[in-house]
Amino acid sequence: MTTTARRPRTARRAALAVLATATALGATALTAPAAGAAEPKGMGQSAPKFELKDGTLEWGVKESFRKYVASPIAGGKIETADGARQAGGNGAFTFGEGTGTYDVATHAVSTTFKGSVRFTGHGGELDLKFSDLKLKADDGKHGSITADVTTGGKSQDDVAIASLDLSAVKPGRGADGAMTFAKIPVKLTAAGAQAFAYKGRPMYQEGTELDTATLSVKAAPASSGSGSQDQGTQTDTGKGKDAGTQTDTGKSEDKGADKSTQTDAGKGTQTDAGKDAGKGQDPKPQPGGDKAAASGQILDGNLDWGVKETFRKYITGPIAGGKAELSAGAVKSGDGYRFTKAGGDYDAAKATVNATFAGALRFTGHGGELDLTFSNFKVKAAGTTGTLSADVTTKSGVSKDLPLADLKLPADALKAKDGVVTLSGVQAALTAQGEKAFTYNNKPMYPAGTALDPVTLAVAVDKNAKLPANGATSGGTTGTGATGGTTGGSGSVTGGTGSGTGTLANTGASTPTGALLGGAGALLLAGGAATYVARRRTGRMAA
Template sequence: MPVRPRRSFALAAAVATAAALGATALATTTASAAEVPLSGYELTWGIKQSYRTYVSTYAQGTFTATDGAAQAANNGVFTFTDGTGTYDTTSHALHLTFKGTLTAKSTLHGFVREMSDFQYDSAAGTLTADLVSDGGTKQQDVTLAKVAAPTSQDLKDLGTTLTAAAGTFLGSDSYANAAGDPLSALKPASTTSPSPTPSTTPTQSPTPSATPTQSATPSATSSSSPSASPSDTVSEPATKGDIADGRLTWGVKESFRSYVVGSVAKGKITTSGGATQAAGNGVFTFTGATGSYDTDADTLTAAFDGAVNFKGHEDNGTYGLDLTFTDLKATLDGGTGKLTADVTSLGEKSEDVVLADLKAASTEVTAKDDVITLDDVTTTLTAAGAKAFGGFYQSGAELDPLDLSVALTADATLPTDGASSTTGTGSSGTSGGTGGTDNSGTTGSTSGGVTGSTTGDVSGALASTGSEVPVAALGTAAAVTAAAGAGVVFAMRRRRTQA
């Protein structure tokens, strides 16, 4: 195998392989001496939490893990086993291939997606797999995700970014360049020395006296327990206290953003007060967190600065849609909780409205390096939230997933991601969205946020239904709703000025 380019890659495998394979193997002077064989590794990756939720709920589907793969309980992440490969002691690059086949099958939408032969390459920073879609031809070594370089001496919880090829395979372009679940490639503690060839290897010990000094090279900080070094670098925060800072990233609902700036509402989205919106009519980030935490009790309460305003259906300077969310607050207790906000609609304000029920992937609230991070928290619309949207969405509808990070000390560093890189507003005509709806994996297109059609102008009811829906939360505006796939379509009656 050719030597791969050097990456900034602090990998504990140099220590582990020296102990497991014996000093004499590393003392070999042949051309292949730079590469050390590895075995017994496991890959853990969940693809993306919102995709698993989509398959198991909206698609009425299942995941089946076979041939050495397994799935954690409660529709959890996937593990692939018997990882074998090589570690290059010169470039510090590692390549591992794992056993296991994962099949996602939907009875409602009729798709079958099969993934196998997962391979992780640290030099390229990629995770690849063989893919079969609906029984078609197998595509080999497709790059499903870009994998972040490790920043510590293990391969745990590495950030992943799904590729365009992954989006195509999973059935929604909205997954392209989206953050995937974190990835870990570790050797279980119970198999740290699966087949050591200690110093008693007579056929490979022509110069035994040289091996002690030469074997010290890859393990200059040699310790008999390499796995202990990462934990030594992790600071231990207080178990409870006040939050020093933080941010919350949430898109409200992708189809709603698309609708506001699309060809029917012809509106705009504006952020202020510390909130920003990602480019391309993306998600919103709210900052300046305050609140409290208790990692022993697994509780967290965090309030965030910033406001987002949605305007649409303008008629002579008056908007039929004028909705603002501010003072967002997330509360979690044992992995479940509420998302509240102050809601102002057409000038009428309601405080502390419970917009959504929250469900995190874990019941625990844990801190690392004085930061608590929760990704892909599921948000489900409440009855009060449905009223805030004027009944356009029913209670129980899934909103965009939510990410939050809070710093427990003033000098703690919050993780960085692309979600908060931003534009201040989304304006009329912006394409909004990426073709999928709600990041849930549905394959239909929102076409700028609207599916179906209106006839004439939006001052009347939608012609295809002939009905009108009164909207108390949106003042005197009238709305009509129509279901089309996973999208929700509505047209609002323009306000008319008094003669």
Template sequence: MAANRRRLTVLAAACATAVTLGATALAVTSASAAEVPLKGYELTWGIKESYRTYVTGMAAGTFTPEAGATQAGDNGVFTFVNGTGSYDSEAHTVALGFEGALNIVSKAHGFELKLSDVRFDSKDARVTADVTKAGTTEQDVPLAEVTVNRAMTDMTTRLTKEAGDVFGSSSYAGAAGDPLTVVEKKAESPTPTPTGTPTPSAGPTGTPTSTPTTTTATPKPTGSTTPKPSPTEAATKGAISYGTLGWGVKQSFRTYVVDGVAKGRITVSGGAEQASGNGVFTFPDATGTYDTDADTLKASFMGSVNFKGHEDNGSHGLDLTLSDLKAEIDGGSGKLTADVDSLGEKSEDVTLAELRPKSADLTAKKDVITLDDVTATLTAAGSEAFGGFYPAGADLDPVDVAVALTADAELPDSEPTSTAGTGGGTGGTTGGTTGSTTGGAGTTGATTGGVGGNLASTGSEVPAGALGAAAAVTVAAGAGVVFAVRRRRMTGSAQA
């Protein structure tokens, strides 16, 4: 449901404006096409500094770039040019191939190799190249695994086993490589020279008195974000570009499910994430509208969270899923709704909580509206969703909302700011990634591939706080919820 709304919003925006990645205008020829063509990118990578030192030092060798590739001075890093490829606007991933080649030769140590057709794929999170050795070319050899970040600059790399084979030392396999950067490079545009004025010449120090300017921009797709158009100032009202909602539901409930007698697990999906230590949840990909003059905000978020516990012969007394979360703010009040699926019975748009922001004024800073620690109070409908064992008016975990009003705006650090949403006890930890689970007796390692799955997964983390003496009280409070739900399905079964 939320995904359909998101697609409609994105398609409508595509019809109205040329979507861009970073500061690059990308003409969208078909609103239904997921692939957006890219061109004019550069990849800069030094392989590994100690390797460069070895080649030019002990091996008395040389690096010779060709076909447009370059090397920075003082035996520096290499740049490959004219990158072309595509951006997947649904998966938020990029795939680029670059021009240029690099010859690496040492007669003293008897090696000669050539790297060409360098490629970067954010989905696979790696850089590859065609490698020519002894007259034989092997295509698309994976040279390094890349920890892709949203800016695609100074990305950490780790050399592969294949890289160890290519560069002649098994010690390189698994070793840290040089940082990798991929940026869009615009054509140089020299400063206009008045008619009749000679072209600026080098000054006394050899530095040109007038230097052509080069503008670079970095694509910023994010798992959790949309492609970014060229910078524009946000209007006082309009459509949300992207954003996140952070909420832990209720700490005592999380603790009960994972660490209590429910002996259950918590699973996030659809792009939602859970912080480590049985922490709070982050729901991504906001769509909706805002009006800072009227102090109103309506935002829908992707992702879902499932609470499951009290297993009995394959059946669960607790099986509760919250999805399609929506936050609505109108001045100093608001509401939080979700689709609720309890033991297979689904209710849509249930108002779970009344919201009360710290301020009635809805303001944007740097084209971002941020609402931290919004008070959330359980409604009567929310109490029913939890089986009636949390009374209406009970405090839930606070809500954090951050939405970008323009696609070039940067959200603040996605780490949840609330300290009330941390879990503890003996339960497992989660990797904070799509599809991850928090279990009562183990650890999870579910992760998404490539760029955090998609150049946007930032992975919210919250330190696990000690529950102390309060644990017994919070667990007891959460227990009633499960038992009430269980009675609906297992009529006549004894309460634990």
């Protein structure tokens, strides 16, 4: 009698613990199977795998790859089939009708989605298809996206193309009860890098950051029959209630990614330079490097600019198979390039700079079909705006002093300090005229307004001034993958911000549970777990 009386209380405690956890959206772990339960061992021995239904996976694979396929260089197209669809404006993909299971004891989740996406380009030389996508997470912290991969007519099943880091992902719940895990960080695996190959050479390195993924799932209602909890859970599959809600997520992520890459690069250092520069100005130049210099000639200086990181990687990648060459005094500077021997004039009172720089940069690719040279760079700036221009040589001819980029400067950035005017990480956007420079097969590769690599320069306006020993590199975004150099390489095609390390974040967590089905597992499965516990309680009482 004593044992029989204790079991209902134990079951009630387990049910209450699950339901209590379910009320906490901010919870980051679902203890196995419920915090405070007196019988975790008993629950673990027979804990079920709850069925999941109506799942959607929104994933754009890689934004820069989508843009490349649709560009005039690849001249390709993207096709979705079997229920998958793509958001407008070459956006992310949504794979629906997801079904799967969640293991209460181990917190493992496995979901399979319907739909396929196919990328083709270069007259069929590039042909890549992903189908039968699956999202798996073994411990709630790390997971993977697998897919059947078809390249060049040859297929390979269940290739783990991407790894997931779910340790910091917090779940949300939709109005219809679906649990959503938004913006899951995704990185390319070694097997995935082999999938992205062109002419036998990988376009991206292992560890390259891919588009973030968003998972949405529902728990299928438990059936009333004893021992048949998993039956009948597929009847609602394919309704696609949530599929349309995911399309905007990918757009905002892509836009945000592009904006953050460019805006963060130039802040802070420019503002500090401006604050210090305006103190104690003297209209007369003073020997010995006074705090502020007067109007006069620019005596020396450097311009650091990487043009556009993704363009560099494209040129040196396997598709263009090209190289970047420097001459006339230009040198490598970090991931970008440095143009030297500045001249021109500076007006402190009007806060204007008119600087010229020596050096030339030539990009070639596609067996010489792409040939682009920049030389005689100029920066004209006044107040908070400026323009970067250059002489541009293409196969169509030469354009002198062509405006390439509009510059956005912080306030007081053009004040000299110790005889040097410094601009660090200035935002640069492609001009309408510059759009014509980046053409291939007579079609622009980038539209006007596209963010280019930030611009950094330092010019001496006093004969005793000393230029910074090491100019800030202008390698563009935070990506540290393969970069363009003076010789061809295996750089990634239009690579983004991937670190190239392939290392997952170390969460330091000591418990076997994580964020994927932590708070979300409780929210999602509270009803099913309560039904399960009640069922066990009923069975014990009947016994």
